[in-house]
Amino acid sequence: MARIVVAEVCPDCGSLDVRASEPRWFRIELERRRDFDDGWVERLEFECRDCRGVWD
Structure with missing residues (x-):
């Protein structure tokens, strides 16, 4: 099975040095996150x- 990898590129400067985060209103401790979160990402930033450009 072939796998495809897609790199996120900055829309402002074209850099590939991009980080992704899942913004949340509060942080859940990793050992308890399973109790509150089913693993789906609501929004990826x-x-x-x-x-330092930010987009979603």
Whole structure:
């Protein structure tokens, strides 16, 4: 089975040095997160480490 990898590119500067985060109103301890979260990401936010641009 072939796997496809897609790299997120900054829309402002074209950098590939991008980080992803799942913004939340509060942080749940990792050992208890399973009790509250089924693992689905509601919203994924990206930030460029070069120009600090943020998008979702």
